[in-house]
Amino acid sequence: MNTSVSITINGIAYERSIPIRMLLVDFIRYEAGLTGTHVGCTFEGACGACTVHLDGDAIKSCLVLAVQCDGRWITTVEGLAEGSELHPLQIAFNEHHALQCGYCTSGLLMTGVDLIEKDSELNEEKVRHGITGNLCRCAGYSNIVDAILSVARARTHEEEV
Amino acid sequence: MKELHAGGIGARLPRKEDIPILRGEGRYFADISIAGQLHVMFLRSPHAHARILSIDVSAAEELPGVVAVITGEMIRNEMLPLPQPSVGGGLPGRKPKFWPLAVEKVKFHGEPVAAVVAETPYLAEDALEAIFVEYEPLPYVGDMEAALDPSSPRVHEDWNDNEIFKSNFRATRSADEHAAHIEEAKRRIAEAPFVVRQRFRTHRCGITALEPRGALAVWDATEGITAWMTTQRPHLQRLSLAEVLKLPQAKVRVIAPRDQGGGFGMKGSVYREPLLVAYLARHLRRPVRWLETREENLMAAGQGRDQIHDIELAADANGRLVALRDKIQTDAGDGCLGGTWGYAMPMVGGMRLPNAYILPFCDIQLRVAVTNKASLCPARGFGIFAPRFALERALDMLARKIGVEPAELLRKNFITTFPARLSTGLGYSSGDFVKTFDRLVELVDIPEFRRRQKEALSLGRYIGLGISTGVEVSGVDNLSYLTATGGPSYATVDLRVDSEGHVTVAYGDGPTGQGSQTTIAQVVAEELGIDPQNVTVLSGDTLTTTYSPGTVSGRGASMVLPAVALACRDLKKKIVRVVANDASMVAGDEEFSFADGYITYCGNSNLRRSFAELAHRIVIGAVDLPPGDTGGLEQRAVFEATRGNVCFSAHAAFVEVSPETGRVKITRYVTSDDAGVVINPLIVEGQIQGGVIQGISNFFFEEYVYNDEGQQMTSTLESYKIAKASDVPRIEIYHDAGTPNPTNPLGTRGIGEGCIAPVPGALGNAISDALRPLGIEITDLPVRPGPLFHRMDVALRDDQQA
Numbered sequence: 016m017n018t019s020v021s022i023t024i025n026g027i028a029y030e031r032s033i034p035i036r037m038l039l040v041d042f043i044r045y046e047a048g049l050t051g052t053h054v055g056c057t058f059e060g061a062c063g064a065c066t067v068h069l070d071g072d073a074i075k076s077c078l079v080l081a082v083q084c085d086g087r088w089i090t091t092v093e094g095l096a097e098g099s100e101l102h103p104l105q106i107a108f109n110e111h112h113a114l115q116c117g118y119c120t121s122g123l124l125m126t127g128v129d130l131i132e133k134d135s136e137l138n139e140e141k142v143r144h145g146i147t148g149n150l151c152r153c154a155g156y157s158n159i160v161d162a163i164l165s166v167a168r169a170r171t172h173e174e175e176v
Numbered sequence: 177m178k179e180l181h182a183g184g185i186g187a188r189l190p191r192k193e194d195i196p197i198l199r200g201e202g203r204y205f206a207d208i209s210i211a212g213q214l215h216v217m218f219l220r221s222p223h224a225h226a227r228i229l230s231i232d233v234s235a236a237e238e239l240p241g242v243v244a245v246i247t248g249e250m251i252r253n254e255m256l257p258l259p260q261p262s263v264g265g266g267l268p269g270r271k272p273k274f275w276p277l278a279v280e281k282v283k284f285h286g287e288p289v290a291a292v293v294a295e296t297p298y299l300a301e302d303a304l305e306a307i308f309v310e311y312e313p314l315p316y317v318g319d320m321e322a323a324l325d326p327s328s329p330r331v332h333e334d335w336n337d338n339e340i341f342k343s344n345f346r347a348t349r350s351a352d353e354h355a356a357h358i359e360e361a362k363r364r365i366a367e368a369p370f371v372v373r374q375r376f377r378t379h380r381c382g383i384t385a386l387e388p389r390g391a392l393a394v395w396d397a398t399e400g401i402t403a404w405m406t407t408q409r410p411h412l413q414r415l416s417l418a419e420v421l422k423l424p425q426a427k428v429r430v431i432a433p434r435d436q437g438g439g440f441g442m443k444g445s446v447y448r449e450p451l452l453v454a455y456l457a458r459h460l461r462r463p464v465r466w467l468e469t470r471e472e473n474l475m476a477a478g479q480g481r482d483q484i485h486d487i488e489l490a491a492d493a494n495g496r497l498v499a500l501r502d503k504i505q506t507d508a509g510d511g512c513l514g515g516t517w518g519y520a521m522p523m524v525g526g527m528r529l530p531n532a533y534i535l536p537f538c539d540i541q542l543r544v545a546v547t548n549k550a551s552l553c554p555a556r557g558f559g560i561f562a563p564r565f566a567l568e569r570a571l572d573m574l575a576r577k578i579g580v581e582p583a584e585l586l587r588k589n590f591i592t593t594f595p596a597r598l599s600t601g602l603g604y605s606s607g608d609f610v611k612t613f614d615r616l617v618e619l620v621d622i623p624e625f626r627r628r629q630k631e632a633l634s635l636g637r638y639i640g641l642g643i644s645t646g647v648e649v650s651g652v653d654n655l656s657y658l659t660a661t662g663g664p665s666y667a668t669v670d671l672r673v674d675s676e677g678h679v680t681v682a683y684g685d686g687p688t689g690q691g692s693q694t695t696i697a698q699v700v701a702e703e704l705g706i707d708p709q710n711v712t713v714l715s716g717d718t719l720t721t722t723y724s725p726g727t728v729s730g731r732g733a734s735m736v737l738p739a740v741a742l743a744c745r746d747l748k749k750k751i752v753r754v755v756a757n758d759a760s761m762v763a764g765d766e767e768f769s770f771a772d773g774y775i776t777y778c779g780n781s782n783l784r785r786s787f788a789e790l791a792h793r794i795v796i797g798a799v800d801l802p803p804g805d806t807g808g809l810e811q812r813a814v815f816e817a818t819r820g821n822v823c824f825s826a827h828a829a830f831v832e833v834s835p836e837t838g839r840v841k842i843t844r845y846v847t848s849d850d851a852g853v854v855i856n857p858l859i860v861e862g863q864i865q866g867g868v869i870q871g872i873s874n875f876f877f878e879e880y881v882y883n884d885e886g887q888q889m890t891s892t893l894e895s896y897k898i899a900k901a902s903d904v905p906r907i908e909i910y911h912d913a914g915t916p917n918p919t920n921p922l923g924t925r926g927i928g929e930g931c932i933a934p935v936p937g938a939l940g941n942a943i944s945d946a947l948r949p950l951g952i953e954i955t956d957l958p959v960r961p962g963p964l965f966h967r968m969d970v971a972l973r974d975d976q977q978a
């Protein structure tokens with residue numbers, strides 16, 4: 016059974032007729048063609064590679080049906096940079112060597128940005144707990160934690176100045 | 177100290193490959209689609225061992241969107257089974273015959289039985305439910321020791337037992353010499369004042385990568401098969417595809433995507449599914465794509481370790497090791513895995529068992545059993561995770577028996593003269609184990625820890641320190657590699673300069689996140705004196721690269737980078753010839769420097785030309801070149817190792833074990849590694865950080881669990897638990913006590929493979945150290961809080977009663 020939806024991703028409205036059982040992650044990857052969002056588990060919400068922002072909150076796009084997102088807005092990893100200007104967390108991931116294979120990276124960026132935006136007093140423990148929904152198989156987490164903390168600290172510092 | 181070229185060797189250069197990935201512009205397998213592609217889904221066996229009586233696909237064929245439903249019977253005469261020469265290799269054991277889909281019977285839970293090809297993956301999945309298979313269950317062979325008993329039911333019915341491989345590691349000794357060798361080991365153990373006898377068990381776990389597997393194949397009558405595949409070894413895939421489809425190699429092109437979501441050995445084998453995908457593309461004359469689900473991955477790929485060691489380790493009165501005996505058993509699963517057949521890993525592990533120590537007399541016997549489980553698969557460390565755990569734990573226990581600090585026992589027994597040869601025949605070319613180990617000991621301050629430990633114990637707290645080491649031989653010579661894998665080990669690179677001076681390096685491996693684009697660029701930058709940003713690296717395409725063994729066994733740093741350096745050095749000779757010829761002078765290579773984008777004559781710095789201008793001069797303005805030279809600026813180089821590269825890691829783990837919960841907290845974890853000359857410290861430290869965390873994850877969390885009927889119970893990431901950020905510590909990494917490797921032109925050593933192996937020993941020793949007052953030794957993995965709490969609880973009660 017098909018239904019039509021309009022979902023706004025990174026500022027662009029995608030109007031499509033889709034099977035009602037289509038997962039949001041498949042909509043993002045195959046209808047909108049935005050392949051930066053990844054799939055690492057059998058749609059069980061266990062790996063976090065598919066994390067995106069739905070109406071500004073980090074969610075796992077494999078646990079949501081596309082129809083549930085009709086009329087709502089989504090940000091994916093492709094929407095983080097402003098043109099050629101990378102988001103500070105993208106730069107921090109590069110500088111801290113927070114990715115190896117990079118398969119987990121888009122999910123961790125989306126979770127990381129969410130943490131930074133919602134908690135102005137992040138510390139290592141909070142970040143480690145904040146990213147428990149995202150598995151990284153390669154990097155061993157510490158560099159990811161450092162990257163997130165460096166941006167969070169720069170923010171706090173900016174606010175203080 | 178040597179001055180760093182900007183972005184050259186030794187620079188902490190942020191990785192080049194990161195930027196597209198960070199933007200969401202990575203190009204992974206799942207991101208590739210071809211117009212008109214069909215989708216495959218596999219029906220997998222619900223039984224561990226059963227005869228297939230019938231398969232009814234008629235209802236499935238009728239469903240909307242279904243293009244074909246295929247079974248083993250339909251393909252057994254259409255394509256050849258494995259083994260074939262490319263993946264049979266020189267491996268000395270048995271190789272069971274198998275097709276991509278089960279024929280006659282199923283041998284593990286999750287074995288592909290039928291495949292549906294449909295217009296969408298959703299429709300293909302629907303159709304799986306309409307396939308009806310009648311099975312006659314057979315007895316499940318699931319225990320390796322029982323499987324090796326002659327009375328066991330057989331996994332492969334055309335075999336007379338379940339032993340796929342055995343070895344006594346007698347190296348080059350004749351049968352008589354070996355008998356005498358074993359006799360001597362026996363005598364020494366019998367006469368030694370200190371002997372540890374212990375069984376150690378490592379469980380079934382592995383390094384499943386976050387990106388599952390996949391294959392997409394296109395057939396055309398002129399060019400044959402083009403297949404995109406998640407693989408560390410595209411050239412091996414090409415050879416095996418050509419063999420099973422009976423095509424000339426020239427009609428098979430395999431492409432490993434530019435970005436791959438981790439491999440760790442899991443993507444290093446020749447698996448059933450991609451072979452079938454390629455067959456289907458030819459059979460149906462349509463592009464066919466298979467994207468593995470996580471469930472399939474955990475059922476069918478990436479299971480490793482799984483060994484039993486019965487060790488006897490003996491030392492003399494002075495604390496010198498005198499002999500080692502180990503009866504090793506391994507559960508290979510069904511052994512149906514092209515490349516390693518489930519036993520290459522334990523074979524290599526047995527050969528490497530003596531590790532860093534002088535152990536002249538070893539009696540090592542390995543038996544590998546086939547069972548009704550998915551085949552054992554390479555996993556980072558390639559066979560050494562279990563042996564390192566067993567031996568390092570035995571050494572720790574031996575030190576306690578003797579009454580010395582374990583670190584003292586290790587230090588007294590390190591191999592110190594190189595080249596060295598183990599009793600198993602394995603050679604070590606170079607290194608300085610003592611130096612790297614001493615650095616670790618200096619970092620951890622053992623006497624101070626013992627003081628704190630005493631104090632903690634008086635307060636009822638259990639803290640412990642464990643030390644262990646691991647030697648890894650990576651980037652081995654052609655002959656060893658040919659014998660172990662059926663293919664050579666050399667690395668080939670093709671370097672090409674365009675007329676703006678931009679360098680492209682192409683090679684045929686399939687990297688999976690090692691940062692090779694960056695390290696290759698750094699070596700080029702160092703050698704040619706150009707900006708690493710002006711280097712592009714291409715990999716993974718068998719049409720545009722020459723044969724290469726793949727991204728395996730630490731070959732990146734130990735083989736590929738030296739080949740890059742050699743290519744640059746040869747290229748420089750031509751550039752110098754042109755510069756000298758243009759200036760009407762005679763000069764040798766060493767009279768010119770390559771730095772900051774310029775080639776400068778050392779005798780007169782006014783003779784200076786930019787690299788880019790020279791590139792244009794040679795590629796485009798290709799007249800009046802020196803006699804014998806032609807236009808164009810490109811160079812191929814092949815690096816062959818004469819001896820294996822050795823790297824060495826020493827680890828120290830500090831833990832606290834809670835008597836209330838049995839939970840182990842790692843309070844500090846330090847490594848000292850000999851990674852040779854380090855091209856990019858950021859990347860080397862990243863490899864070690866990640867490798868150690870994987871080891872910790874294996875040790876505490878991950879386990880493939882089979883129930884009594886052989887059903888695999890851990891096929892989701894909820895049940896197959898991988899360590900999360902909050903479960904693990906930060907690893908302190910030191911590589912400042914390394915030594916340049918004399919066996920390659922850069923002095924590099926490949927650290928990525930071996931850095932995981934000391935982890936189980938360090939953790940096992942640390943926990944046993946913490947719990948020594950309770951008499952608890954860690955001998956079985958994984959270590960879980962529940963059982964550990966129970967053991968502590970019993971011991972504490974006994975204590976109170978006493």
Ligand code: FES
Nearest residue numbers: 056060062063077
């Ligand atoms: S794919 Fe969504 S959590 Fe794994």
Ligand code: FES
Nearest residue numbers: 115116151152153
């Ligand atoms: S970088 Fe590979 S999974 Fe995180």
